Amino acid sequence: MSGEAQATVHDDIASRPGRDSIASSLIKWTFVLLSLVFLAALLFAPLVTVFAMAFEKGIHAYVHALVDPDTASAIHLTLVTAAVVVPINTIFGLSAAWAIAKFEFPGKSFLITIIDLPLAISPVISGMSYVLLFGLHGWFGEWLQDHNISIIFAVPGIMLAIMFVTFPYVARELIPLMQQLGNDEEEAAITLGAGGWMTFFRVTLPKVRWGLVYGVILCNARAMGEFGAVSVVSGHIRGLTNTMPLHIQILYDEYNFVGAFAVASLLTLLAVLTLAIKSFVERSGYRRR
Amino acid sequence: MTIKQPSVLPGFGLTFGFTTFFLCTIVLIPLAALVLVAASMTWHDFVHLVLSPRALGSYRLSFGASLLAASINLVFGFIIAWTLVRYEFPGRKIIDALIDMPFALPTAVSGIALVTVFADNGWIGQYLHPLGIKVAYTWIGVTVALTLIGMPFAVRTMQPALLEVQRDLEDAAETLGAGRFYVFRRIILPTVLPALLTGFTLAFARAVGEYGSVIFIAGNLPMKTEITPLLIVIRLEEFDYKGAAALGFVMLVISFVVLLTINLLQAWGRRRIVQGTR
Numbered sequence: 001m002s003g004e005a006q007a008t009v010h011d012d013i014a015s016r017p018g019r020d021s022i023a024s025s026l027i028k029w030t031f032v033l034l035s036l037v038f039l040a041a042l043l044f045a046p047l048v049t050v051f052a053m054a055f056e057k058g059i060h061a062y063v064h065a066l067v068d069p070d071t072a073s074a075i076h077l078t079l080v081t082a083a084v085v086v087p088i089n090t091i092f093g094l095s096a097a098w099a100i101a102k103f104e105f106p107g108k109s110f111l112i113t114i115i116d117l118p119l120a121i122s123p124v125i126s127g128m129s130y131v132l133l134f135g136l137h138g139w140f141g142e143w144l145q146d147h148n149i150s151i152i153f154a155v156p157g158i159m160l161a162i163m164f165v166t167f168p169y170v171a172r173e174l175i176p177l178m179q180q181l182g183n184d185e186e187e188a189a190i191t192l193g194a195g196g197w198m199t200f201f202r203v204t205l206p207k208v209r210w211g212l213v214y215g216v217i218l219c220n221a222r223a224m225g226e227f228g229a230v231s232v233v234s235g236h237i238r239g240l241t242n243t244m245p246l247h248i249q250i251l252y253d254e255y256n257f258v259g260a261f262a263v264a265s266l267l268t269l270l271a272v273l274t275l276a277i278k279s280f281v282e283r284s285g286y287r288r289r
Numbered sequence: 290m291t292i293k294q295p296s297v298l299p300g301f302g303l304t305f306g307f308t309t310f311f312l313c314t315i316v317l318i319p320l321a322a323l324v325l326v327a328a329s330m331t332w333h334d335f336v337h338l339v340l341s342p343r344a345l346g347s348y349r350l351s352f353g354a355s356l357l358a359a360s361i362n363l364v365f366g367f368i369i370a371w372t373l374v375r376y377e378f379p380g381r382k383i384i385d386a387l388i389d390m391p392f393a394l395p396t397a398v399s400g401i402a403l404v405t406v407f408a409d410n411g412w413i414g415q416y417l418h419p420l421g422i423k424v425a426y427t428w429i430g431v432t433v434a435l436t437l438i439g440m441p442f443a444v445r446t447m448q449p450a451l452l453e454v455q456r457d458l459e460d461a462a463e464t465l466g467a468g469r470f471y472v473f474r475r476i477i478l479p480t481v482l483p484a485l486l487t488g489f490t491l492a493f494a495r496a497v498g499e500y501g502s503v504i505f506i507a508g509n510l511p512m513k514t515e516i517t518p519l520l521i522v523i524r525l526e527e528f529d530y531k532g533a534a535a536l537g538f539v540m541l542v543i544s545f546v547v548l549l550t551i552n553l554l555q556a557w558g559r560r561r562i563v564q565g566t567r
Contacts, residue, residue, distance in 0.1 A: 122498025225395025
């Protein structure tokens with residue numbers, strides 16, 4: 001989503017002077033109506049359905065579905081995975097942005113393209129490439145089995161697959177931001193005798209904080225919600241390698257609709273929270289580039 | 290390779306080293322494994338796997354539905370972006386924030402929610418069913434799911450472009466007697482054309498690789514309602530790594546072509562804006 005800008009209305013075109021007001025407002029409300037009908041069918045109805053189905057048999061059944069041990073362990077695994085993956089990708093994003101925005105080197109635009117690569121390829125392919133490396137018939141499969149290390153159908157594989165798909169989120173937010181903000185303050189700090197780390201923590205980090213928050217929350221939302229890549233590497237072992245999105249599929253396939261939609265409702269709330277933080281960040285003056 | 294370091298700032302070695310190392314470990318080596326497994330096949334085997342009737346059926350659905358979904362998003366993405374940029378109406382800000390919902394919502398959630406809404410007894414499906422339109426478990430359902438997940442990409446690409454349209458030009462044209470459609474065709478459309486095409490391509494790129502939201506609403510019948518990513522997953526579950534890698538390689542090549550197209554479109558758009566402001 002390049003160049004995403006917060007929409008700011010100029011002035012309502014239908015109410016400008018010199019306009020044929022009846023035709024103008026007719027066109028206006030046709031556009032508004034078309035947009036609303038499209039979004040209502042495709043977006044609002046599914047969103048409301050999640051909660052309608054989750055609470056179909058009452059609040060008691062809803063709570064009961066969430067305290068189920070398998071569900072609880074899926075929630076636990078999802079939180080642990082995000083807690084590992086998001087900080088690592090944040091450090092990567094900061095490091096990539098520092099290297100790319102502060103220095104000139106050959107092949108820079110190629111590097112930026114490669115960083116964005118995981119966004120362009122199917123999550124199924126991301127998961128599959130790890131299976132080809134670490135799966136039983138993969139390159140390192142036998143070696144890993146001889147040494148009793150399990151990656152595929154185990155938690156490390158899930159973390160690697162999620163790291164792959166969420167890899168660009170922080171970096172692509174910070175690189176254009178740091179490039180635009182320039183190096184003047186950092187150079188001043190260094191010239192005045194500050195060390196590299198001090199400059200980073202006291203000058204750069206405060207400057208880019210909103211972009212960082214933005215990247216981290218989007219990274220977190222994708223990490224907790226990723227389905228395709230995880231589905232390939234997980235093996236779907238209940239209570240062990242099931243993340244929340246995978247657990248939704250298992251419950252749904254078992255016709256346990258209250259359970260499936262109860263877990264889905266938690267992830268929907270996460271998405272709403274993500275969008276709320278995102279709007280808040282945008283309102284505090286941060287604009288995506 | 291000489292590395293020019295014009296700045297007094299430290300940390301190039303550390304950050305550049307860590308970035309490239311991490312990029313190689315997490316992204317490039319796994320993708321290289323995929324390419325090498327596909328390349329280790331004989332040409333005959335590769336063609337046989339990639340052009341099998343079941344694979345061809347999956348391409349037809351994946352590409353057909355993705356193109357259709359991207360086209361729907363081209364039209365409705367423009368309508369929504371136009372509405373949000375040009376008109377003031379109650380609830381505009383909330384709708385604007387909710388456009389990103391399909392982006393933030395896990396695909397498994399949108400999958401089970403869509404199939405519930407569009408099933409024959411669902412909120413919307415019950416009105417389409419008497420008309421003879423079956424959405425869930427058909428190619429129409431696949432298209433609906435792909436339209437939903439591509440929508441934010443189309444709208445968010447077109448919104449900033451519509452803000453760029455110079456109002457003075459529109460006003461001038463109208464003063465000189467141009468009709469609404471003429472202004473749209475000669476002033477608005479040329480300005481936003483690169484963004485329209487980029488939005489279309491981004492929505493298409495996202496749709497081709499989509500898995501989570503589709504498998505719930507597709508019937509997943511071979512040759513009929515089976516998308517290519519699902520066929521890859523099925524091959525992996527059969528431990529047919531070569532079959533999976535061959536199909537994965539085809540999709541990877543298509544992703545590269547789409548990525549290149551997006552870059553070219555964006556470069557074209559930037560050039561046009563620079564020329565326009567001169």
